[in-house]
Amino acid sequence: EVQLLESGGGLVQPGGSLRLSCAASGFTFSSYAMSWVRQAPGKGLEWVSGISGSGGSTYYADSVKGRFTISRDKSKNTLFLQMNSLRVEDTAVYYCAKGSMNTVNSYQYYMDVWGRGTTVTVSS
Amino acid sequence: IQMTQSPSSLSASVGDSVTITCRASQSISSYLNWYQHKLGEAPKLLIYTASNLQSGVPSRFGGSGSGTDFTLTISSLQPEDFATYYCQQSYFTPYTFGQGTKLEIK
Numbered sequence: 001e002v003q004l005l006e007s008g009g010g011l012v013q014p015g016g017s018l019r020l021s022c023a024a025s026g027f028t029f030s031s032y033a034m035s036w037v038r039q040a041p042g043k044g045l046e047w048v049s050g051i052s053g054s055g056g057s058t059y060y061a062d063s064v065k066g067r068f069t070i071s072r073d074k075s076k077n078t079l080f081l082q083m084n085s086l087r088v089e090d091t092a093v094y095y096c097a098k099g100s101m102n103t104v105n106s107y108q109y110y111m112d113v114w115g116r117g118t119t120v121t122v123s124s
Numbered sequence: 125i126q127m128t129q130s131p132s133s134l135s136a137s138v139g140d141s142v143t144i145t146c147r148a149s150q151s152i153s154s155y156l157n158w159y160q161h162k163l164g165e166a167p168k169l170l171i172y173t174a175s176n177l178q179s180g181v182p183s184r185f186g187g188s189g190s191g192t193d194f195t196l197t198i199s200s201l202q203p204e205d206f207a208t209y210y211c212q213q214s215y216f217t218p219y220t221f222g223q224g225t226k227l228e229i230k
Contacts, residue, residue: 004166035219037167045159045167045210047219059217095167109214110157112178114166 002026002113004096009118016086020118022079022096029077030054033099035111036070036081038092038120048094049081050104059104064090086122093117125149125213129222135230141199144225146211148192155215156194158187161224162207170209171196203229 008020022034035050049070050059058070069082079096097111126149136142146156154174161167169178171187174194184199198205206229211222 044208044224045161045212045221047212047221050217050219061218097167100172105217107153107155107214108173109219110169110172110212111159111167112169112172114168116164116166 002098004098004113004115006094006096006115006118009094009120011121011123012086013124014086014088014122016122017082017084018086018120020081020083020094020096020120022081022115024077024079024096024098027098029072030074031102033102033104033109034070034072034079035097035099035104036079037095037097037111037114038090039095039117040089040092043092046092050099050109051079052104053102057104083120086120088122091120091122093119125152125215125220127211127213127220127222129209129211129225131225132223133226133228135228136201137230138201138203140201141197142201142227144196144198144209144211144227146189146194146196146222148194148213148215151191152213152215154190155213156187156189157212157214158185158196159210159212160205160207161210167210198227201227 036048067085095117098113158171
């Protein structure tokens, strides 16, 4: 069974940093692209970032470009999201999601398995 | 690409059929996916590439459309179908979602 388990969320002050992790199991991790998607309180889903199966290609939403960095560790079957210069508007539940293929930037890309999320709160 | 769903909320009864619409700000061919999300749970893929039913999803869910206009139809609503539904374009990054349609029990 494919499973994704996010961790690393918490309370952080504006301007601070946080690193999210997503432990993957039940599939060949390096064969699939992965994404982070977030949901701010009372809002809808927002795609944040994606990374190819090899880790060689990364993509970001304009709202986080230059502040967030997505990465993956094949040996640990783990996806990461390093979040720097955090803002109040980054407050959200962050979900990791498995992609349907090895590349993010493909018409056929969709997110077929999701984790239950980890909560990030940015507040002073 | 902006994605606009309608309605934003919808009330229906068990056994009803409902249709949710998603419109893209430009043509996205058939590269449109639908997800179901219940509070506190992981979102769930329902339909990919406009009309393909994800494995394990009941056949009462159906998707159609191409270009800029898409629909998600749920026939014979079941109690477990009351949730929020999102469309998402995969035409190019950054991928974008609609604002969501909350389906509530009447």
